[in-house]
Amino acid sequence: MTDASFRLSIFFTILLVMLVLESCYPARKSKLTKPxxxxxxxxxxxxxxxxxxxxxxxxxxxxxxxxxxxxxGLFNIINLPTWLSITLSVLLLDLMIYWQHRIFHLVPMLWRFHKVHHADSHIDASTGLRFHPVEIALSILLKALAVLILGVPATAVIIFEVALNGFALFNHANIRLPRWLELPLRTILITQVLHRIHHSQVVNETNSNYGFSVSWWDRMFGSYKSQAQKSDEDLDIGLKSYPATKKNANLLTLLKMPFSRPK
Ligand SMILES: [Zn+2]
Structure with a gap:
């Protein structure tokens, strides 16, 4: 199996599992239809x-x-055991993505692009895949630069990319894990309930829980929020300036969103 087909099969398996779970046990109702x-x-x-x-x-x-x-790159110059350079690389890439995400919220010019992801009026696995092409371009260039500077092994890049996609599908999924599972899982991972706080319309809630996979970075850098003002059932998702209309869900609107008047 080639690298690309290996990645695609993992991606489609996780996507399929999340779509089935969402349709059997939806956590919240969407104002717009799925199509x-x-x-x-x-x-x-x-x-x-x-x-x-x-x-x-x-x-x-x-x-x-x-x-x-x-x-x-660093790991190609210093002589570390392979398992250690892979582990350190995956951790460092994840830390970089945490800060990249945080900076995309902080810098107004970057927020214009990242808000396309947040303007979704509902949150499900498909939201985890919805990013403006400019954000994706900036993100891939930054990742390539980090790989060159750190000398990240190719195996670490593949593990990281598969994990990042998988976690994005997992924590955006419209499901709610049972409390006995969700609470202990929070100590390690960003769960759906935690990530929905990041998609809340309340600004200081949006500016929290930036992690895509582990919850450690948010705890370490003071952005962890375990509870929103409203309950997970009543949380207002999305951005106030982009109400749940067909027009606001349209591809052209999404592409043009960063270039329209800042909202
Ligand atoms: Zn965000």
Whole structure:
């Protein structure tokens, strides 16, 4: 099995599991129908994937392979056991994504692009795939740069990318784990309930729980929020300036959103 088909099969398996769980045990009700939101969200995913492929045709793992053959980057210079350089690389990439996410909220010019993700009026697995192509382009360039500087092994890039996609599908899923499972899981992972706080319309709730996978970074850097003002059932999701209308879920609206008057 090639690297690409391995990744795609894991991706589609997790997506399928989340879609089945969401339709059997939905945590919240959407104001818009699935086809209306999904058409925009999945079209954006396809466009962003094309942009990423055009930008770095060999992929970030390809860049990692190139760096290792050329002896570029920290882990290609110092001599660490492979398991240790892979573990450290995955942790460092995840930490970088945490700060990247936080900075996309802090810097107004970057928020214009990231708000496309937050403007979804409902949150489900498809929201986890909805990012503006410019955000994806910036993100992939930053990742490639980090891979070159750190000399990240290609295996670590593949583990990280598969995990990041998987966790994004998991923590955006419209499900609510039973409390006996959810509470202990929070000590390690960003659960659906925690991530929905990040998608709340209340600004200081949006500016919390930035982690995509583990909850450690939020605890470490003071952005962890265990409880929103409203309960998970009543939480207002999305952005006030983008109400749940068909027009606001449309692909063209999503693409143009960063360039319209800041809201
Ligand atoms: Zn965010």
């Amino acid at each position: 209306v939101r999904w058409l925009g969200n999945f079209s954006l995913l396809i466009l962003s994937s094309i942009v990423a492929r055009l930008l770095i045709p060999i992929g970030v793992a390809g860049i990692a392979l190139y760096a290792s053959t050329q002896g570029i």
